[in-house]
Amino acid sequence: MAAGLERVVVREQAPLVRAANFEEVCLGYNKEEAMAEAARCLNCKKAQCMVGCPVAIDIPTFVKQVADGDFEAAYQTIVASSSLPAVCGRVCPQEKQCEGKCVRGKKGDAVSIGKLERFVADWARENGIKPKKPETTNGKKVAVIGSGPAGLSCAGDLAKWGYDVTIFEALHEAGGVLTYGIPEFRLPKDAVVKPEVENIKSLGVKLETDVIIGKSVTIDELMEEEGFEAVFIGSGAGLPMFMGIPGENANGVYSANEYLTRSNLMKARLSDYDTPMPESKKCVVVGGGNVAMDAARTALRLGAETHIVYRRGEEELPARAEEVHHAKEEGIIFDLLTNPVEILTDENGWVKGIRCVRMELGEPDASGRRRPVVIEGSEFEIEADAVIMALGTSPNPLIASTTAGLEVNKRRCIVAEAENGQTSKAGVFAGGDAVTGAATVILAMEAGRAGAKGIHEYLSNK
Amino acid sequence: MYKILKVEQLNPVVLLMVVEAKRVAKSCLPGQFIIVKLDEKGERVPLTICDYDREAGTVTIVFQPVGASTQKFAKLQAGDYFMDFVGPLGRPSDLCEESIEELKKKKILFVAGGVGTAPVYPQVKWLHEHGVEADVIVGAKTKDLVILEKEMEAVAGNLYITTDDGSYGRHGMVTKVIDDLVAEGKVYDHCVAIGPMIMMKFCCLTTKKHGIPTIVSMNPVMVDGTGMCGACRLTVGNEIKFACVDGPEFDGHLVNFDEAMKRSQMYKTAEGRAVLKQKEGDTHHGGCGNCGGDE
Numbered sequence: 001m002a003a004g005l006e007r008v009v010v011r012e013q014a015p016l017v018r019a020a021n022f023e024e025v026c027l028g029y030n031k032e033e034a035m036a037e038a039a040r041c042l043n044c045k046k047a048q049c050m051v052g053c054p055v056a057i058d059i060p061t062f063v064k065q066v067a068d069g070d071f072e073a074a075y076q077t078i079v080a081s082s083s084l085p086a087v088c089g090r091v092c093p094q095e096k097q098c099e100g101k102c103v104r105g106k107k108g109d110a111v112s113i114g115k116l117e118r119f120v121a122d123w124a125r126e127n128g129i130k131p132k133k134p135e136t137t138n139g140k141k142v143a144v145i146g147s148g149p150a151g152l153s154c155a156g157d158l159a160k161w162g163y164d165v166t167i168f169e170a171l172h173e174a175g176g177v178l179t180y181g182i183p184e185f186r187l188p189k190d191a192v193v194k195p196e197v198e199n200i201k202s203l204g205v206k207l208e209t210d211v212i213i214g215k216s217v218t219i220d221e222l223m224e225e226e227g228f229e230a231v232f233i234g235s236g237a238g239l240p241m242f243m244g245i246p247g248e249n250a251n252g253v254y255s256a257n258e259y260l261t262r263s264n265l266m267k268a269r270l271s272d273y274d275t276p277m278p279e280s281k282k283c284v285v286v287g288g289g290n291v292a293m294d295a296a297r298t299a300l301r302l303g304a305e306t307h308i309v310y311r312r313g314e315e316e317l318p319a320r321a322e323e324v325h326h327a328k329e330e331g332i333i334f335d336l337l338t339n340p341v342e343i344l345t346d347e348n349g350w351v352k353g354i355r356c357v358r359m360e361l362g363e364p365d366a367s368g369r370r371r372p373v374v375i376e377g378s379e380f381e382i383e384a385d386a387v388i389m390a391l392g393t394s395p396n397p398l399i400a401s402t403t404a405g406l407e408v409n410k411r412r413c414i415v416a417e418a419e420n421g422q423t424s425k426a427g428v429f430a431g432g433d434a435v436t437g438a439a440t441v442i443l444a445m446e447a448g449r450a451g452a453k454g455i456h457e458y459l460s461n462k
Numbered sequence: 463m464y465k466i467l468k469v470e471q472l473n474p475v476v477l478l479m480v481v482e483a484k485r486v487a488k489s490c491l492p493g494q495f496i497i498v499k500l501d502e503k504g505e506r507v508p509l510t511i512c513d514y515d516r517e518a519g520t521v522t523i524v525f526q527p528v529g530a531s532t533q534k535f536a537k538l539q540a541g542d543y544f545m546d547f548v549g550p551l552g553r554p555s556d557l558c559e560e561s562i563e564e565l566k567k568k569k570i571l572f573v574a575g576g577v578g579t580a581p582v583y584p585q586v587k588w589l590h591e592h593g594v595e596a597d598v599i600v601g602a603k604t605k606d607l608v609i610l611e612k613e614m615e616a617v618a619g620n621l622y623i624t625t626d627d628g629s630y631g632r633h634g635m636v637t638k639v640i641d642d643l644v645a646e647g648k649v650y651d652h653c654v655a656i657g658p659m660i661m662m663k664f665c666c667l668t669t670k671k672h673g674i675p676t677i678v679s680m681n682p683v684m685v686d687g688t689g690m691c692g693a694c695r696l697t698v699g700n701e702i703k704f705a706c707v708d709g710p711e712f713d714g715h716l717v718n719f720d721e722a723m724k725r726s727q728m729y730k731t732a733e734g735r736a737v738l739k740q741k742e743g744d745t746h747h748g749g750c751g752n753c754g755g756d757e
Contacts, residue, residue, distance in 0.1 A: 170688050172499055172506070172546040180690075210548035212688060216485040238690040242702065249697060249721055251728045258691035266505070266685065274505040274531050275685070276729040349724035396689050398707070 005108030008037040010115050015329035019300055022184045022269070024191075025326055026090070026115075031069070034119040038067035040104060041111050048101035049113060054446035055153075057081040059098055059113055066116055075124040078117060079131050083156035083200060084149060084445060086125065086192045087178060089118025092442045093320045125195050130202050131160075137204065138162040140459055143228040144205075145213045145399065148176020149441045150234030150432025152200050153448035154455075159203035161456055166206040166228075168213055173265060176236055178441070180265035181257070183294050185301070186323075189264070214402035223427060229462070230427045230455045233414060234448055237393045237433035243286070247343030248389070252351035254278060256287070256295040256390035263298050280304040280386035284354050286340055287390030288312065293323040295388045296332050306332050307382060311339040311359050311372045335382070337361070337372065343387055353383045393438045403428070413437055420454025421447065429454050464498075464547035467520060469540050472609040476526050476577055477536055478512070484519035486511075486549045492584040493555030493679065493711055496521065497687045498535070499546035505531040508684045508706075510581035510656075511550065512610075521547075524580035524609070551687045552710045555585050555654070556677065562592050570596035571643075571650040571674070572618075573636050573665050575657020576603070579610050581679055582656050587617045595619035597650070599639045601657070605630035636661065637668040644672050651675070655714060659726060663719035670715050678714035680705045682726055696722050 011027040012018075018025050029037060041063040049059040058077050065074035078085045094100070094114035102110035124130075140163050144155045147169040155165045173179050174197045178187060187193060201207060213219060213235070222228045240255035242248050259278065262268040268277035283299040285292050288310035300306045308327070310317065313336050317324055328334070337359040344353040358378035361370035400408045407415040407424035414423055414430040421429035431447025433439055468480040486496055495510045507529075513522035527536035538544075557565065570589070574582040579600050589596050598618040602608045603626045615621050623631030624639045632639055636657075644650075653676040655665035662678040669676040682705050685691040689707035696703050697718040703709060 170548070171686060172548070180686075210546050211485060212548065212551070215550055216489055216548070238688065240690070240692045242692070242695075244702075249695060249702070249725065251724060255692040258685055258693045261685050261691050267503070273503045274534075349721070396707075398689070 004040055005104075007040065007109040007112045008033045010112065015326075015331070018185065019330040022301055024188050025185050028122060029115055029119045031071075031123075034066055034116055035069060037112050038063045038116055041067065042103055044103055048103065049098040049111075052097040052099075052101035054097065054442050055081045055449060057098075057117075062120065063111065063113065063116060066120060071120055071123045072127075072129055074120045075129055078120060082445065083153040083448075084196050084441075085117055086121035086196055087149070087187065088442055088445070089114050089116075089121055090187050090192070091182060091320075091440075093440060095321050097442070130199055131156075133202060133204050134160055134162050136162055137164060139164055140230075141166070141226075141228045142455055142459075143168060143219075143222050143226075143231045144234060145219075145231065146170075146176055146234040146236055146432075146434075147174035147197070147207065148178065148234060148236050148432065148444060150236070150434075150444035150448035150451070151176065151232065152197065153445040154232045154234060154431070154452045155205045155448075156200045156203060157449055157452035158455060159200070159205045161452075163455075163459075165204070166208060168211040169207065169209045170212045171265065172209050174207055174209065176234075180261045181291065181294070183260065183264055183298050185297065186294065212398070214398040219399065219403045219406075219428060230429065230459055232421065232448070232451045232455060233399055233423070233428065233430035233434055234432045234444065234451070235396060235399055235434045236444075237395045237438045239394045239396055240389065241391045241394060242389055243340065243391060245340060245342055247345050247351075250343055250345040250351050251349050252278070252280075252385060253343055253387045253389065256285070256291045256388050257393065259295050259388050260291070260298065263302075269298075269302060277302065278386055282384050283307070283386040283388065284309055284382055284384040285388045285390055286310075287392070288317040288319060289390060289392070290319045290323055292390035293319045293327050293332075295390050297327055297330060299386070299388065300330055300332060304386065307335050307384075308332055309335045309338045309340060309354070309356060309382070311337065312369060313337055313361060316369050339372065339374070341379070344381065351385055351387055353381050354387055355379060355381050393433075395434050395437065399434075411437055417454070418447075419450055420457065421451030422454050422458075427458065429458075463543040463545060466538055466540055466542050466544065469538065472524065473607050475607065476524060476609050478522060478524045479535075479538070480520050480522050481544065481547055482519055483521045483547045483549075486521050486547065487514045487516055487519045490514050490521065490550035491554035491558050492588045493558065493581075494550035494552050495581075495681075495687075495710060496523065496547060496549030497551060497684070498523070498544050498548075500531065500534050500538075501545050504534070504545065505529075506546075506685060506687065507531050507535075508551070508681065508687055510679065510681070510710075511584060512580040513584055513587070521549075524577060526577045548687070551706060553708070555711055557585060557654075558588065562594065565589065565592070565594045568594075568652050569648075569650045570594070571640075571653045572596055572598045573640065573653060573655040573657070574598065574600045575636055575655075575661035575665075576601070576607065577609070578657030578661070578679075579608075579614065582654065583610050583614060583617075585654060586614065590617035597643075597648070598622070599624065599636050599643075601625070601636035601639070601661070602630075603627065635664075637664050640665065640668045640672070653677070654679075654711075659719060659723050662714060663723075666714040666717070666719070676714040677711050678717060679710045680712060680717065680722065681710065682722060683728055696725075
């Protein structure tokens with residue numbers, strides 16, 4: 001292949017080494033690698049990569065700055081559009097966004113934009129560069145509900161514009177899904193998530209943990225009694241779904257949320273933490289998204305032979321390509337075109353296996369993916385002592401049910417305008433998974449930024 | 463950080479703590495619970511709210527140190543802090559949502575078993591403050607283990623104390639008292655039973671026999687307490703419910719107690735169960751979820 005067609009390969013932990021630890025899989029570029037990779041950018045006049053980025057980072061400019069070795073300038077370019085660059089560089093589905101549109105990708109590899117973003121963010125952190133606190137504030141109080149990607153990016157933008165922002169978080173730690181959901185080996189907590197949250201706080205944003213909006217205090221009380229002039233709801237989609245098959249309440253059946261929350265938020269996988277972690281020798285994870293991959297790779301690292309059971313085929317797996325690739329390398333067994341019909345239990349009510357049927361793909365359904373159809377008489381059993389359900393999540397109805405005048409749709413998602421987050425209630429804005437249902441970190445960040453813009457316009461005209 | 467203002471030993475095995483938690487104290491109602499976490503490495507432990515003082519911004523919790531975490535809590539003294547104290551969680555008791563007129567027409571019976579006396583107390587107190595008198599049965603293994611007797615006496619209509627060994631009050635289990643009261647001609651049209659799972663199960667069998675609708679308060683394994691993890695799921699009727707957001711109170715005649723008891727032992731090792739049995743001695747009531755308690 002001609003020079004320049006292939007990307008600079010990023011260093012990773014070897015699959016069999018990392019399958020037994022929780023250290024980050026991808027080691028990232030060093031300066032030389034980053035500059036060499038950045039030099040592959042063609043600096044297109046009409047940069048398609050930017051079109052593919054939900055928060056429209058000025059990609060050609062920051063990549064050029066990396067190629068020139070001016071990493072601080074590159075950082076300032078990125079943070080002008082993104083509050084969480086170290087996170088996005090790691091968890092965005094780049095192959096469907098910026099890199100998917102890269103002209104280089106038409107003949108050879110796309111420029112490795114995600115890895116470059118990560119490099120710049122990590123370099124800035126290691127060199128103590130932080131976003132700057134605004135010099136003047138306007139004194140207007142805004143409440144942000146939820147400290148996940150939507151809430152953090154909304155709070156970050158509002159603080160930069162001088163607002164007095166308080167984030168309310170229900171759990172004992174900030175970060176939302178970045179903290180409780182995405183595992184350490186994909187997104188390190190102390191090294192990446194906590195510093196990103198600290199960066200937002202360094203803009204002047206206050207954080208109050210242990211506050212459940214709708215229970216500890218309502219939105220109406222925040223606005224009427226505590227002086228908040230606007231509220232952004234970024235409470236995510238936290239309620240786990242189950243299949244409704246027999247045996248699903250057996251001991252040893254967990255939602256992916258439970259399994260990952262124990263491992264990530266509660267650090268139950270570490271012996272000096274008090275929360276217990278489910279033990280498993282043979283684990284089946286049901287589902288094919290990023291959360292399924294995260295749960296499976298966690299179970300594998302804790303010593304289980306781990307299967308992914310997914311009812312469609314490989315092409316339909318909704319997970320990021322890199323996660324599927326990593327999972328396979330690490331030894332996760334993929335049982336595709338397979339659907340569970342019953343969880344089998346022993347006499348004490350513990351899981352002992354899972355009965356499945358084989359599927360084939362029929363006509364495309366409403367989602368455009370080919371509908372899986374059961375193959376008659378194809379029942380078989382997989383032995384398992386743990387089953388993790390990673391079937392998706394839906395929004396928590398708590399806030400909607402305790403806020404007068406806040407409209408929700410049939411899927412219990414809050415109804416909000418995409419461009420500014422405006423809900424059916426004056427002064428209340430919303431975005432992220434609470435509005436769309438479960439999606440990605442970057443889409444939540446985009447919605448958080450839209451909500452910040454909406455709040456800024458609303459309070460400027462008030 | 464949440465300051466512990468008072469620690470009181472209610473009996474040889476049960477502790478009461480008053481904790482400063484302004485937001486919780488301001489908004490909580492009887493029937494709800496909190497989650498408390500000692501320090502960075504601690505578990506999130508759900509505990510029912512026993513009392514609250516909105517003016518002082520305090521919440522009272524009552525617990526029996528059993529697991530590793532509650533045993534750590536037991537070492538704390540007034541002036542110490544919990545790192546996290548979040549709530550109120552769960553739905554308030556349905557009684558709090560009914561009109562006072564309707565409540566006054568009802569004959570309400572509370573049945574409290576052991577530490578379950580603590581979550582029963584705020585409900586009886588709330589009713590009392592709204593001019594509704596409810597009868598209360600408090601059951602314990604033995605005289606020393608009866609808690610909150612004076613407090614309960616002050617707010618209950620008739621208070622019936624019973625001990626399994628007959629050392630105090632009536633002699634026998636709470637289910638026997640229910641049978642006796644009905645035999646004595648008492649009529650109840652609403653019952654709330656709170657205590658160990660096995661006690662609630664048998665209370666429900668008893669009240670079902672007498673045709674008394676019965677609410678129970680479930681306390682299964684939980685992690686976040688906000689509906690996120692599903693660890694606390696139960697079968698109620700034919701539906702899956704999450705105790706943390708749909709409960710903790712449910713129609714006791716519809717709860718699948720056998721499944722709930724099995725699930726409650728999920729994180730208990732054989733070793734842990736043995737320690738528990740030895741520690742609790744005569745008071746062992748099936749908290750290990752394994753042995754079926756007294757039955």
